[in-house]
Amino acid sequence: MPELPDVEFVRRRLTAALRGGTITSARSKDLRLLRPQSPAAFTRGLVGRTVREVRRRGKWLCLELDDGTRLFSHLGMTGWWHERGCDAPEERSERARIDVRRGKGRCRSLRYVDSRRFGRLMVARDDIPEWRELGQDPFAKGIHVGTLAAALASRRRAVKEVLMDQMVLAGIGNILATEGLWRARVDPRSRSDALSRADVTKIARGLEKAIRRQLATRKKPEGEWQDVFAVYGRSGEPCPRCGSTIARVVIGGRATAFCKGCQVRSWPRARQRESTPGQ
DNA sequence: CGGCATGTTGCGCA
């Protein structure tokens, strides 16, 4: 699940559960998720501290504690934080747990669940490079089109690959990039340096819309999340906008769905050809 | 059984 809207959703829930609370217990035995740290360092870094704030940049979460310690959490492909009571049983694929007490409230317990274990959990005294090096976050103030246009123009790659570069836009994953480009009517194979300023603006607005839409879905009861994608995962089906059959290609090693009928491909002038290149 | 998956990293090769 986790792309920007999912991580933002988790951030809000973690904030509600953790902010101002004191960590009474913190455990993880998962050496892969903790790498290169030890389970002891995880416990030692967190227990006894108070949670000041839960931040997010792109797909990264950061719990900021009262003494300046931070817990960085990346959800990878299948990670999620669940809020439970402290007496709740261990969940399937539970990899870490943090218990928190707040005033007279019930003991709350956050369970990190991650079947594939592609996520990360890192205790640090400072911001980590993975956090520092992230590009602009598209959520808070929207996408700065000039910055995005410059990043796209400086590369000669498929536009979709650049959008998914976390140093360009933090938090855009395969679904958002696919859906955002469909909304912008831009072919994901378009060369990033061949796009017009108008295209870049449409892409920015398309991504923002896709983010808002996905986040809105998260506000429903958890069992009722029904993500409705226009093209993602729908190759072979008709495009909801123009009716053409949705195509599937691989870009940067990732499955990519798009509509040849209404998504326009841009290509540098000198290399423009009659037949579509690369087929 | 094979294929595929919302993410990231690291390796070999050009």
Next chain:
DNA sequence: TTGCGCAACATGCC
């Protein structure tokens, strides 16, 4: 040195 393609990571689902 840089960039690119692709396998790997680990598990579950169809």
